[in-house]
Amino acid sequence: MKLSQTSGIPIYQQIADAFRNDxxxxxxxQGEYLPSIRGLAKELKISVITTMxxxxxxxxxxxxxAMQGKGFQVNxxxxxxxxxxHMRHIEDGLTDAIKAAKRAGISQKELREIFEALLAVQE
Amino acid sequence: xxxxxxxxxxxxxxxxxxxxxxxxxxxHIPKGFSTALIGENGAGKxxxxxxxxGIRLDYKGEITxxxxxxxxxxxxxxxxxxxxxGYTGPNNYYLPQWTVKQVEEVSKLLFEKFDxxxxxxxxxxxxxxxxxxxxxxxxxxxxxxxxxMKLMLSGVLARDTELLLLDEPxxxxxxxxxxxxxxxxxxxxxxxxGEKSVFFSTHNIADMENVTDYxxxxxxxxxxxxxxxxxxxxxxxxxxxxxxxxxxAEKILYSITKNSYGYEGICLAEDMNKLAGLDIEVSTPSLSxxxxxxxxxxxxxxxx
Numbered sequence: 389m390k391l392s393q394t395s396g397i398p399i400y401q402q403i404a405d406a407f408r409n410d411x412x413x414x415x416x417x418q419g420e421y422l423p424s425i426r427g428l429a430k431e432l433k434i435s436v437i438t439t440m441x442x443x444x445x446x447x448x449x450x451x452x453x454a455m456q457g458k459g460f461q462v463n464x465x466x467x468x469x470x471x472x473x474h475m476r477h478i479e480d481g482l483t484d485a486i487k488a489a490k491r492a493g494i495s496q497k498e499l500r501e502i503f504e505a506l507l508a509v510q511e
Numbered sequence: 512x513x514x515x516x517x518x519x520x521x522x523x524x525x526x527x528x529x530x531x532x533x534x535x536x537x538x539h540i541p542k543g544f545s546t547a548l549i550g551e552n553g554a555g556k557x558x559x560x561x562x563x564x565g566i567r568l569d570y571k572g573e574i575t576x577x578x579x580x581x582x583x584x585x586x587x588x589x590x591x592x593x594x595x596x597g598y599t600g601p602n603n604y605y606l607p608q609w610t611v612k613q614v615e616e617v618s619k620l621l622f623e624k625f626d627x628x629x630x631x632x633x634x635x636x637x638x639x640x641x642x643x644x645x646x647x648x649x650x651x652x653x654x655x656x657x658x659x660m661k662l663m664l665s666g667v668l669a670r671d672t673e674l675l676l677l678d679e680p681x682x683x684x685x686x687x688x689x690x691x692x693x694x695x696x697x698x699x700x701x702x703x704x705g706e707k708s709v710f711f712s713t714h715n716i717a718d719m720e721n722v723t724d725y726x727x728x729x730x731x732x733x734x735x736x737x738x739x740x741x742x743x744x745x746x747x748x749x750x751x752x753x754x755x756x757x758x759x760a761e762k763i764l765y766s767i768t769k770n771s772y773g774y775e776g777i778c779l780a781e782d783m784n785k786l787a788g789l790d791i792e793v794s795t796p797s798l799s800x801x802x803x804x805x806x807x808x809x810x811x812x813x814x815x
Contacts, residue, residue: 398795400741426543426701433693436544436700437724441741 391432399434403442411451411462418464422452425459450474516542517578518674518708519563524572526558533558533732535572540674541725541739542577543705545696548712549802550729556712557601559729560678563710564598577673594624597667598676603659607652611640614651614662624671633665637691656683668695675699677711681718693722717799726798728805736805740798747804748780749796756789766807777804 389406391399410416422428425443429436443460446452452460489499521538533555540546550556561567563574565585574582576592585592605614611634618625631642639658640646651659660683667675675696681689696709713719716726726743728736738746752760754773761767763785764776777796778786796804 396794398744424701424704426697426704430694430697430701433697434721435724435740437739437741 389432391434400438400441400445403428403432403439404445407442407446408449408451411446412465414465416462418462420462421455421458422446422460422462448477450477515539517575518542518710520575520578521563522573522575524559524562524570524574526562526567526570528558531555531732533562533570535559535734538727538734538737540708540710542708543700543703544724545700545709545711545722546725546727547716547719547723547798548710548727548729549716550712550714551806552714554729555732556714556729557678558732560598560676560710560712564596564676565593566598594622594670595673596676597670597672597674599660599663599667599678599680601678601682603651603654603656603663605651605659605662607650609651610648611651611662612647614666618666618669622670625666626669626671630665630669633668634662637661637665637688639665657685657688660684661688664692664695668699673703673707675707675709675711677709679712679714681711681713681715686718689718693719696722716802717797720798723798726802728802730806735808736801743798743801744795746780747777747796747801748783749775749794749800750778750786750791751775751793752786752789752791756791759789760786760791766804777801 389403391402393399395402397405407416407422416422422443423431425439426436428439432439443452443454447454447460450463451465452462455461485503486499489496494502517539519538519540521535524533524535524538526533531553548556548559558567562570565582568586576582576585577595580590580592584590605617609617615627615630618630619627634640634646635642639654639661640649651662654662660680664677664680680692684692696711699707699709711719716723723740725739726737727734736743747765750760750764752774754769754771757767757769757774760774760776763782764774764778767774767776777800783793
């Protein structure tokens with residue numbers, strides 16, 4: 389793993405990118421564990437909190453799961469479970485948007501319009 | 512993050528001197544991490560460390576060790592806290608006429624869990640003295656400041672502890688040894704698998720950034736900021752901009768460095784909207800940059 393202190397990309401991001409590549413390319417297989425948080429920090433000569441943040445990011449993306457006392461395990465890819473995790477992520481995001489709209493007094497119709505407009509922009 | 516376990520928790524600590532008051536409302540040293548105590552000379556770092564290490568007992572307030580024992584309980588015979596903590600001071604605490612061998616013998620008497628073989632391993636590895644009789648008979652008074660610091664570190668690392676309290680450990684060390692110190696701290700944290708913690712003070716955080724998980728910034732006897740480094744790096748933002756915008760930026764930035772071409776400074780991420788309309792470039796600040804900005808600002812702001 390090549391880490392750069394001067395690239396402008398946060399270190400945790402660089403670590404997450406490296407492991408994401410390894411997982412998606414199948415170099416690290418499902419069921420395997422990522423190196424321990426503190427072991428990796430020692431290895432890479434960086435702080436524990438930085439590796440922790442990298443692993444938390446991968447967990448949010450549904451690529452790994454924190455197993456109590458055992459570390460971070462790689463999830464099965466392209467499976468029902470991965471999709472479910474993505475769905476949960478999407479639902480969380482949309483729920484936040486709905487709450488924000490309520491606070492701002494924006495109607496459901498307007499909210500749908502915003503959503504459609506954003507979808508159109510993305511495409 | 513789940514409920515944080517702490518190595519040390521401090522509540523309403525107060526220690527008054529003539530012309531200086533240490534006043535710490537609330538401070539946590541998280542368990543399983545390395546925590547840096549950052550501040551200028553005279554900010555109260557050593558006073559705080561002395562209180563935590565049990566060197567000073569004349570203070571008001573409560574301290575809880577390992578979520579379990581109070582500072583009062585620690586002073587009772589048979590309490591395990593003293594065995595669980597390793598402390599190194601800013602200055603050598605071994606008697607000058609002692610030899611390296613005597614340091615080992617005294618440490619064995621003082622601490623149940625002192626491992627002589629481990630001590631000798633560190634003495635050799637850190638190149639303090641050779642392990643032959645000539646090296647073992649080397650007097651403390653003949654050692655350099657750096658070697659005295661390394662000897663104290665060997666003394667605490669040779670014990671089976673749960674927490675290291677290190678007062679300015681990097682100061683007397685050369686750049687190469689500072690790097691070794693960082694490695695030793697990471698090794699200690701890794702070996703603990705989330706159970707062992709380190710708390711060290713420094714007035715030069717740049718050398719220790721890559722071994723700092725949690726930062727506590729002190730100024731004039733008070734804690735002005737504390738938090739996990741990655742959270743602090745999201746709380747603050749580094750801003751660079753054009754010279755013409757300096758008058759506006761100055762009002763919002765914590766600290767600002769100006770020259771005729773432009774400026775650079777730190778502001779709260781939540782204040783970013785106040786800079787709207789200015790031509791700026793933003794990036795993530797380093798812990799040293801955050802520390803300097805917070806110390807310059809000198810007001811009390813808490814991480815949410």
